[in-house]
Amino acid sequence: MNVLNQFIERTQLIQEWIYDAAKLIKSSFEENLDIQQKSNRNDLVTNIDKAVEKQFIEKIHQFFPGERIMGEEGFGDEFQNLDGIVWIIDPIDGTLNFIKQQYDFAIMVAVYEDGIGQAGFIYDVMQDKMYSAHKGKGAYCNKKKLPPVKDLSLKEGLVAISSALMSKEEGLARLVGRASSGVRLIGSAGIETAHVASGQLIGYIAASLAPWDIAAGKIIAEEVGLIYTKMNGSSIDLLQKNPSLVATPTAHKEIIMLLNTKK
Numbered sequence: 001m002n003v004l005n006q007f008i009e010r011t012q013l014i015q016e017w018i019y020d021a022a023k024l025i026k027s028s029f030e031e032n033l034d035i036q037q038k039s040n041r042n043d044l045v046t047n048i049d050k051a052v053e054k055q056f057i058e059k060i061h062q063f064f065p066g067e068r069i070m071g072e073e074g075f076g077d078e079f080q081n082l083d084g085i086v087w088i089i090d091p092i093d094g095t096l097n098f099i100k101q102q103y104d105f106a107i108m109v110a111v112y113e114d115g116i117g118q119a120g121f122i123y124d125v126m127q128d129k130m131y132s133a134h135k136g137k138g139a140y141c142n143k144k145k146l147p148p149v150k151d152l153s154l155k156e157g158l159v160a161i162s163s164a165l166m167s168k169e170e171g172l173a174r175l176v177g178r179a180s181s182g183v184r185l186i187g188s189a190g191i192e193t194a195h196v197a198s199g200q201l202i203g204y205i206a207a208s209l210a211p212w213d214i215a216a217g218k219i220i221a222e223e224v225g226l227i228y229t230k231m232n233g234s235s236i237d238l239l240q241k242n243p244s245l246v247a248t249p250t251a252h253k254e255i256i257m258l259l260n261t262k263k
């Protein structure tokens with residue numbers, strides 16, 4: 001099979017798997033969830049997060065044996081480096097929303113090769129919006145190509161701030177909020193990043209995002225001209241948690257100045 005066919009096959013498979021996962025998630029709405037606490041009372045995992053992750057891993061093993069998988073719920077591999085092809089999976093992004101609202105949660109899948117993002121998918125399940133991007137080939141929402149973002153400044157747009165940052169670093173969050181047109185909170189790093197990529201927001205900042213919160217969104221964001229870094233401006237490390245900032249080039253500079261002069 002040639003490279004182009006392989007590329008199309010991989011993309012089609014990933015999207016099919018995501019739609020299958022969405023069905024599984026929606027079919028759980030009528031059932032009682034098995035909910036467990038992770039690091040704190042707002043950090044939860046359900047039997048559905050686990051089932052979706054296991055389903056992805058089974059399919060990747062079947063179709064792409066030998067490729068390594070990093071999954072939030074721990075059913076994948078352990079990582080000391082990002083050599084070779086690495087799948088990065090967040091089975092439900094916005095688990096708290098899934099549990100409490102049955103709304104505003106996403107399925108996220110990314111494929112990296114030697115640490116470089118090749119393909120990213122964020123599926124907003126309840127809005128039926130598949131945000132996707134392939135390195136160098138632009139980003140899409142469903143079949144529609146997303147235009148390059150307008151390089152708006154902080155005062156010209158809305159910003160999303162993670163609730164962890166709002167509560168832990170209230171001063172910093174307020175500073176950024178005040179300098180913008182306003183603050184919007186959703187509670188799904190994936191959906192918030194997708195909204196920055198589609199131009200609804202000019203930036204998103206979060207206190208501490210894991211690799212699976214970042215991986216797909218970073219590829220999509222960079223394809224439309226956004227800058228995705230740690231909050232101090234240095235590169236994202238996909239083997240660790242990162243204080244994260246994704247924004248238009250101008251807003252990115254402004255937010256870094258604000259965050260780093262306050263301290």
Ligand code: 2AM
Nearest residue numbers: 042043092093094095162163187188189
């Ligand atoms: P999750 O739902 O997949 O855990 C909530 O503001 C956003 O932050 C969600 O995208 C959530 O992803 C992510 N997040 C990262 N670390 C978290 C944590 N320790 N507790 C809750 N949400 C976390």
Ligand code: CA
Nearest residue numbers: 043044072095
């Ligand atoms: Ca989680």
Ligand code: CA
Nearest residue numbers: 090093094213
């Ligand atoms: Ca997540």
Ligand code: CA
Nearest residue numbers: 072090092093
């Ligand atoms: Ca998750």
